[in-house]
Amino acid sequence: KQEVTQIPAALSVPEGENLVLNCSFTDSAIYNLQWFRQDPGKGLTSLLLIQSSQREQTSGRLNASLDKSSGRSTLYIAASQPGDSATYLCAVNGDFGNEKLTFGTGTRLTIIP
Amino acid sequence: DTEVTQTPKHLVMGMTNKKSLKCEQHMGHRAMYWYKQKAKKPPELMFVYSYEKLSINESVPSRFSPECPNSSLLNLHLHALQPEDSALYLCASSRPGTAGEKLFFGSGTQLSVL
Numbered sequence: 001k002q003e004v005t006q007i008p009a010a011l012s013v014p015e016g017e018n019l020v021l022n023c024s025f026t027d028s029a030i031y032n033l034q035w036f037r038q039d040p041g042k043g044l045t046s047l048l049l050i051q052s053s054q055r056e057q058t059s060g061r062l063n064a065s066l067d068k069s070s071g072r073s074t075l076y077i078a079a080s081q082p083g084d085s086a087t088y089l090c091a092v093n094g095d096f097g098n099e100k101l102t103f104g105t106g107t108r109l110t111i112i113p
Numbered sequence: 114d115t116e117v118t119q120t121p122k123h124l125v126m127g128m129t130n131k132k133s134l135k136c137e138q139h140m141g142h143r144a145m146y147w148y149k150q151k152a153k154k155p156p157e158l159m160f161v162y163s164y165e166k167l168s169i170n171e172s173v174p175s176r177f178s179p180e181c182p183n184s185s186l187l188n189l190h191l192h193a194l195q196p197e198d199s200a201l202y203l204c205a206s207s208r209p210g211t212a213g214e215k216l217f218f219g220s221g222t223q224l225s226v227l
Contacts, residue, residue: 034215043117043203043218044156089155091216099144099169101216103155 002027002094004104012110013080021075021107023090028068035064035075036089038106044089048075080111119204119219127227128194134222136187136204142217145187147179148203150221156203162187194226 003026013019023033032051036044048057048064050073056065063076073090089106117138126132136145144163148156161169162181170179176198178190187204204219 036218041201041221041223043119043220044205044216046215046217049215099158099161099163101158105155 002030002092002102004090004092004102006088006090006104006107008107009105010108010110012112014112015080015082017080018076018078019080019109021077021088021109023073023075023104025071025073025092025102025104027092027094028071029094030068031093031095033064033066033073033093034091034101035062035073036091038087038089040087047088077109082111082113085109085111117204117206117217117219119202119222121222122220123223123225125225125227126191126194128196130194131190131192133191134189134202134204134224136189136219137185138206138217139185140206140217141184142206142208143184144207145181146205146207146216147187147189148205148218150201150203152200160189191224194224196226199224199226 005024030052034049035047037047038044050057050066061078066073087106087108089103091101091103094100120135146161147159149159150156158171159173160179165181176193180188201221201223203221205216207216208214
């Protein structure tokens with residue numbers, strides 16, 4: 001059974017710093033990995049999706065990498081802003097389609113002005 | 114239009130009530146999902162509809178009854194819920210059967226069962 005772990009559970013950094021969020025998974029047989037952002041009491045917003053054949057994806061200040069063989073992904077946020085404060089979840093897809101996403105427990109990020 | 118719209122945003126109901134949650138998308142997605150999320154926990158999959166047919170039911174109690182009337186709408190009918198069913202209920206959609214498709218979520222319905 002796939003298990004997805006995100007460490008740390010919470011992280012606080014001063015505004016302007018670069019930071020890295022970590023995601024690890026136990027079964028390397030995945031189709032893709034998605035990073036989501038969730039604001040309190042709201043739905044999830046998909047930030048980046050990395051196919052299993054890819055090593056990284058970039059969108060603006062965000063860069064996600066994937067090392068499938070070691071079961072790890074990182075989300076790099078450059079020049080952090082207070083608006084980046086949210087919970088970030090990674091989810092691995094072990095099947096063709098989105099029917100069997102396994103979510104991590106998330107990292108709650110606080111950017112200190 | 115890249116939105117998934119959920120109504121209502123908040124719902125308080127008693128254990129004997131019957132209510133429905135609604136979800137709508139106009140992105141042409143033919144896979145739609147219901148997730149349940151408790152506070153500080155990741156979302157848990159409840160149901161998946163693919164081409165308007167129920168394809169996955171993750172052993173959800175029968176007091177939750179999903180319905181997909183057409184390709185744009187997804188409902189979740191609630192009856193005789195328990196206080197432990199209080200949670201954020203999220204609807205999502207994507208293109209089915211294709212790896213590499215992002216999942217689009219609605220903003221959720223915060224449900225409280227008294």
